[in-house]
Amino acid sequence: MEQPRPSNNVTSGLAALCAAPPAALRGARLGLVCSSAACTADLTPAPEAVNAALPGALKAIFGPQHGFYAELQDNMIESDHGRHPRLDLPVYSLYGQTRRPSAAMLAGLDALLIDMVDVGCRVYTFFSTMVACLEQCAALGLAVWVLDRPNPIGRGAEGAVLPPELMSFVGAHAIPLRHGLSMGELARLVAAERGLDLDLRVIPAHGWDGASFERCGLPWVMPSPNMPTIETARVYPGQVLLEGATLSEGRGTTRPFEVFGAPGLDPWAVLARLESEALMGARLRPLFFQPTFHKYAGQVCGGFQLHVSEPEVFRPVRASIAILAAISRAHPGLWGLRPPPYEYEYERRPLDLLLGDSAASDELLAGASWAALEERWAPGLARWRERVEPALLYPWP
Numbered sequence: 001m002e003q004p005r006p007s008n009n010v011t012s013g014l015a016a017l018c019a020a021p022p023a024a025l026r027g028a029r030l031g032l033v034c035s036s037a038a039c040t041a042d043l044t045p046a047p048e049a050v051n052a053a054l055p056g057a058l059k060a061i062f063g064p065q066h067g068f069y070a071e072l073q074d075n076m077i078e079s080d081h082g083r084h085p086r087l088d089l090p091v092y093s094l095y096g097q098t099r100r101p102s103a104a105m106l107a108g109l110d111a112l113l114i115d116m117v118d119v120g121c122r123v124y125t126f127f128s129t130m131v132a133c134l135e136q137c138a139a140l141g142l143a144v145w146v147l148d149r150p151n152p153i154g155r156g157a158e159g160a161v162l163p164p165e166l167m168s169f170v171g172a173h174a175i176p177l178r179h180g181l182s183m184g185e186l187a188r189l190v191a192a193e194r195g196l197d198l199d200l201r202v203i204p205a206h207g208w209d210g211a212s213f214e215r216c217g218l219p220w221v222m223p224s225p226n227m228p229t230i231e232t233a234r235v236y237p238g239q240v241l242l243e244g245a246t247l248s249e250g251r252g253t254t255r256p257f258e259v260f261g262a263p264g265l266d267p268w269a270v271l272a273r274l275e276s277e278a279l280m281g282a283r284l285r286p287l288f289f290q291p292t293f294h295k296y297a298g299q300v301c302g303g304f305q306l307h308v309s310e311p312e313v314f315r316p317v318r319a320s321i322a323i324l325a326a327i328s329r330a331h332p333g334l335w336g337l338r339p340p341p342y343e344y345e346y347e348r349r350p351l352d353l354l355l356g357d358s359a360a361s362d363e364l365l366a367g368a369s370w371a372a373l374e375e376r377w378a379p380g381l382a383r384w385r386e387r388v389e390p391a392l393l394y395p396w397p
Contacts, residue, residue: 010216013147013184013203014115015040018053022203025054025145028110031101033062033094033133035126036069037117037223038147046115046147051087058089059109064116064129065095066224073225074251074294075243075343095125099169099344100132103140112137115147117223118183120154121237122162123354125343126223128172130183131190134198138191143199148184148393150205152213152220152233155180155396158317159237160356161380168353169343176377176384177317177356178237180396182208188391204393212311226256234308235282238320244342244351244361245324247335248301252291259289261303263296264334265327270304273329278322278370281314283307321360322370329367337361 017025018040030050038046051058066072067079068091078096083089092105106112112133116126130146137144159177167173173190175181181189184202191200208216213230222228227236232255239257242249250259261267267286274284284304291297304323308314327335342350352358360373388396 010150010208010218011206012040012149012218013205014038014046014049014149016203016206017113017145017147018049021053022145025057025111028057029059029108030054030057030111030113031060031062031106031109032058032113032115033064033129034068034115035064035066035117035223037221038115039219039221041218043219043221047084047087047089050113058087060105061089061091062094062101062105062112062133063091065125067093067095070222070224076341094129094132099129100136103136106136106140106142109142111143111145113145113147114183114187115149116183117149117221118151118186119223119227119233119236120151120178120180121240122159122175122177122179122356123170123240124236125169127183127186128169130187131172134187134190134196134200135194138196138198143201144187146184146187146200146202148182148202148205150208150211150213150216150218151180151182152230153178153237153316154212154311155210156315157381157384158315160360160377161384162356166348166353166356166358168345168348170353171356176381177354179384181388181391182393185388185391185393188393189388192391193387202393208394210395210397226251228254228256231308232257234311234314235306235316235320238316238318239306241320241324241351241354244338244349244354245335246295246338247324247327248291248295248303250289250291251294252297253289255305258307259287259303259305261287261289261301262335263299263301265302265331267302267304269330270323270326274326275322275370278315278318281308281310281312282319283309284323318370318374321364321373324364325367325370328365332367336365
C-alpha cells in the first residue's frame with residue numbers, strides 16, 4: 001500500500017515555544033516533565049531545546065515510566081533520580097519511590113512544563129503522571145504549561161469509560177481506553193472536571209487537524225522500549241489488554257503488541273472462530289514466534305501478527321476483544337487472567353483495570369461477542385463526546 005504523504009507540517013508545542021518564547025516564561029524558573037521522545041522536528045531533545053530558547057530558565061527535569069531515556073523494560077521497573085549528562089540538571093524520577101513530584105522537587109520553580117509523547121490510550125501511564133503533576137501544582141500554586149503534540153493515532157474513542165472503582169495508575173480519570181484527545185486537551189478536561197485551582201496553559205500543536213501521524217510531518221521517537229513504531233501505537237489500545245492475560249503480548253520479539261500468542265495456540269483454528277468484521281482495516285497473519293524474554297521466554301508460541309492497512313477505519317479495541325474471544329472459543333482454557341501485582345495494584349485483577357469493566361474480563365474468557373460489549377459501552381462513549389467538547393483544541397469530525 002502506498003504510504004500517505006504529509007498533508008501539513010504540524011508545529012509541536014515545544015517548537016512553538018522555542019520559536020517565540022512566551023513573555024510569561026521569560027525570567028521564570030522552570031521544570032520540565034518529559035522523556036527522551038520529546039524532541040523538535042530536527043530531533044533536538046526537549047531539555048536542550050528549552051534551555052536554548054530560555055537560557056538559564058530550566059532548573060529541573062522530571063522523567064516518567066521507563067526512565068528519562070526510555071531505557072527500562074516492562075512495568076514496575078523503577079528508575080532512580082539522576083542528573084542530565086549535558087545540562088547538569090537534576091532529573092527526578094516520577095516512577096520510583098514516588099509517582100508524583102514532591103514539594104521538595106518543585107521547590108523554587110515558577111512553572112512546570114509538560115511535554116510527554118502520549119500514544120492515545122488511557123493505560124499508557126504518561127497520562128497518569130500528568131494528572132499527578134496537575135494535582136500537585138494546583139496544591140502548591142505552581143503554573144503548568146503543556147507543550148502539546150498530536151494524538152498519534154488520531155481521533156476516535158473506544159472501550160468502557162473508566163468507573164471510579166477501577167481507577168489506578170493505568171486509569172487516573174474517567175476516560176475510555178482509547179480517548180482520542182491530545183495531552184493538552186486531556187489536561188484541560190482533567191483540570192475542569194476535578195475543579196483544580198490551577199494556572200493551566202496549553203501551547204497547541206499548530207496545524208493538527210486530527211490527521212494520521214504520518215501526515216503530520218513529525219518524526220516518531222519511541223517513548224518506551226516496547227513502542228518502537230507508529231504501527232505499535234496503532235494496535236496498542238487493544239493489544240495492551242494482553243498484559244492482563246496469560247497470552248504473550250509480544251514482549252521479547254521485535255514487534256511487541258503486533259505479534260502475540262501462546263504455546264499451543266493454533267492460529268488457523270482461531271481464525272475459523274473469529275468474527276472477521278471486527279478486523280475492519282487490518283489483517284491477521286498466522287505465525288509462530290519465540291520470545292527472548294518475558295512471558296514464554298524461549299518457548300515457541302503460535303499466534304499472529306496484526307497488520308493495520310487502513311488506520312482511519314481500524315478499531316483497535318474492537319479488534320483485540322474479538323481476537324481474545326475467538327481464542328477462547330477455539331481453545332477453551334488456553335488463556336487466563338494474569339494475577340496481580342500490576343502497576344502497583346496488588347489485589348484487583350489487571351485485566352479489569354485495563355478494560356475498565358470487571359464483567360468484561362470473564363465474558364471474554366467465555367468467548368463473548370465484541371458487539372455485545374460495544375453496545376454496553378456505547379452510552380458512556382456518547383457522553384464522553386459531550387464531555388470533551390469544552391476541552392477540544394483541534395477539529396473532531
